[in-house]
Amino acid sequence: MKEHTPPAPDTPLSVLIVDDEAPARERLRDLLGDIAERHPTRLVGMAANGIEALALLDTTPADLILTDIRMPAMDGIELARHTARLDPPPAVIFTTAYDEYAVRAFELAAVDYLLKPVRAARLAEALAKARRLHPPADTVLRQIATAGRSHFSVSERGRILLVPVPEVLYLKAEQKYVVARCVDREYLLDESLVQLEEEFPERFLRIHRNCLIARHAVRGVARATTSEDGEAHWVILLDGLPDQLPVSRRQWPTVKDALGV
Structure with a gap:
């Protein structure tokens, strides 16, 4: 602060x-x-x-x-x-x-x-x-607080920019920031992925140690190209984005149950 x-x-x-x-x-x-x-x-x-x-x-x-x-x-x-x-x-x-x-x-x-x-x-x-x-x-x-936030906030050029939480499709940890990805652009949040997961357990689902996805944005899952170690793995497909987000083997059972696949 x-x-x-x-x-x-x-x-x-x-x-x-x-x-x-x-x-x-x-x-x-x-x-x-x-x-x-x-x-x-x-x-x-x-x-x-x-x-x-x-x-x-x-x-x-x-x-x-x-x-x-x-x-x-x-x-x-x-x-x-x-x-x-x-x-x-x-x-x-x-x-x-x-x-x-x-x-x-x-x-x-x-x-x-x-x-x-x-x-x-x-x-x-x-x-x-x-x-x-x-x-x-x-x-x-x-x-x-009695409820989760309706917006994330980003400091840009000396002002507070509000990002509506429902517009965020996924949150991804990169170095000391968290990238909030919307359809139109990315925003850098000075927050912890763990805290965001705790604050929005019904909205975001962990698929990897460094990534949370918005449950409402999931279009489906697909088996990805076989990895270097010879094992197939799963990726999340999102509405409105071409990104394919990998699901870790550790998180796959939880993701599978949460998405009903």
Whole structure:
């Protein structure tokens, strides 16, 4: 994770508000105004979900994101995972209407949150800590996430590029990166293949120590040309790509059962 650099003590915090409900966004905006004398802030924008927020951050950086958790298109947890790739990454405080059990999970993970309906005093307390608040670690965010991500994120030319997970046909480890292959192009993910397999067990299937395939993209399997050691082996055929991906002998029994071949 890149280093978080807080603004100088006399500089207003630039804040981005993210919530799918307009009244909730407006309430936070008004509360920031109410406590501005003691905790000066500068509102840089408001967004209805994580995708809109990332689009705003492309042109307008923020020191702090106040984000709801449950939102359509992209929730607050996933947003925080993507914004950790920004340079520098903003601090994140979640706003939530979760029940006591779920809130306890945030406390145990040392992730800062505001319980809805947000009160001015509690918001002031959070802002007082925000200048020294580090973005939550990705390992922590994975633990408290209720679902897998809808997008992968790639840093390209100083901006975050989103890659919809359903468009990825396979994931292949190459040196220190993972190549995410879509129909139109490849993307380099700074992630671990093992972690991706754990996060998306229903979507991706391991066929080799260095490759996961998207189950929905499999067109079929075929017996490949006999290898140098004289043994035939199997390859995966994918919709939309000419690539033939080899299945290791170790993984073939699992792949055969999973694909019903």
